[in-house]
Amino acid sequence: MSGKLWIGIDGGGTKTTAVIGDESGHLLAVAKGSSGNLTAISTEQLYTLINELIDQLLTKTDAAFTDVEIVYAAMAGADRQAEQQKIYEAFKQSPVLEKLKIQSDIHAALAAGTWGREGTLIISGTGAIIFGYEQQKTFRVGGWGYLLGDEGSGYHLGKLAIRSVLKANDDKVPLKPFQEKILTHFNVLSPDQLITKIYGSPNPVTAISSVSRILLDAFEEDQIAKSLVTTVQEALLELIESAYSRIDRTKPVVLHGGLFSNNTFYEAFTLRFSSRFPDLIALKPIISGTVGAYLLALHESKVEVSDPVKQTIQQTWRLLEGEIT
Structure with a gap:
């Protein structure tokens, strides 16, 4: 195939998932790999993992790496600049380097709820943390x-x-x-x-x-x-x-993580949340962190994510998500 493509990768503690799509929001293929958490694997293992995911996506779409504009890898444990630099160093002899953007998986989770824009993320999964992103500045509360x-x-x-x-x-x-x-x-x-x-x-x-x-x-x-x-x-x-x-x-407050995926917990919590903080609007993402990473790749290239693009993303994601669950 021909045309520009963007890759989003979401690396978690148990698995890493990736998606490839075009600038119109057509998600074309997904791929799945092992843990992408930097606290559990080495940078060498991460290098192999990212390359394997890219190869899977290119094979499934019959595309060439020259078609790819950005590879946005949102990895658990990659929130510090020193860790990000280690990953870039691992790719210094690879053509992937010039297209690679490394960030924490928290950014991808937030992007899944805000369509790549700014806001606040509340994670209640195995752990709990609040993460905010505003005007290129971030803050964190909890997560100890x-x-x-x-x-x-x-x-x-x-x-x-x-x-x-x-x-x-x-x-x-x-x-x-x-x-x-x-x-x-x-x-x-x-x-x-x-x-x-x-x-x-x-x-x-x-x-x-x-x-x-x-x-x-x-x-x-x-x-x-x-x-x-x-x-x-x-x-x-x-x-x-x-x-x-x-x-x-x-800006919206995005609720993310395993506890919020439980409807009983989510409904009970949002009632208490709205009563305690009536000026805050909470929402649950309708797309995954993997798609959030793809959105961040589009934003990195300054591609406008319009309403029609959002609709296309949602439609094509529904067709693909079963392959990586």
């Missing part, structure tokens, strides 16, 4: 990790859920149905066995976070579950309170 922070996150919710099981055991009271499901989830018969199971897990943070969906399923039926979810939402609102003076009220 599971040992020092992450209040308002899936990890926080999972930890509270597991603690409720242990407290019930200490108090010698019967377990609630959601607490019994936590034991089943970890394939143990009693609360005391949770200690060995969780502390012996290869990734305790992920193991603990995974429990959050059990609590959300019980949100409407169980008062303890509802109380714990409310505690986590309150912690997230307090995080927003800390960032409030720096948030641009004229």
Whole structure:
């Protein structure tokens, strides 16, 4: 094929996804690879990963790399300039370098909600963080990790859920149905066995976070579950309170992450959010961070993302997203 093309890459902790499209918003192909988190892989591994994704996309579209204008790689762990420079150094002998733009995956997540424009991002996934981007300046609140922070996150919710099981055991009271499901989830018969199971897990943070969906399923039926979810939402609102003076009220607040993808959590949270911050408008992205990275590639080339382009992006993304989920 002929014509200019743009590539967006979104590197996360478990997988990296990429998309290629033209200036009219036609997304033509997607590709998937392994983890793109710089805290988990080397720059050499990242170099191989990005090249493999580019090759996949070019093969699927029968395009040449000369057709590509920008490769926008939004990678977890690449928020500091020193880390970005290491990646650029890895590509110094590659033709990809002159077209490569490295940024944090947070930028792509924000772009997915603002169509590449400025605004504020609230992430509530395994961790929790607020990120703002305005007039080429950024701010961050939270994001201190599971040992020092992450209040308002899936990890926080999972930890509270597991603690409720242990407290019930200490108090010698019967377990609630959601607490019994936590034991089943970890394939143990009693609360005391949770200690060995969780502390012996290869990734305790992920193991603990995974429990959050059990609590959300019980949100409407169980008062303890509802109380714990409310505690986590309150912690997230307090995080927003800390960032409030720096948030641009004229721009949207994008809600992103695993907890917000749960409708029960999202609806309960937005009611509390609107009551606490009536001058802020919250929204959930209708496209992925991968497409957000593609949008940032278009903006890098000063391509206008008009309403017809947005519609085309949404339509073509619906046709492709199933290939990488």
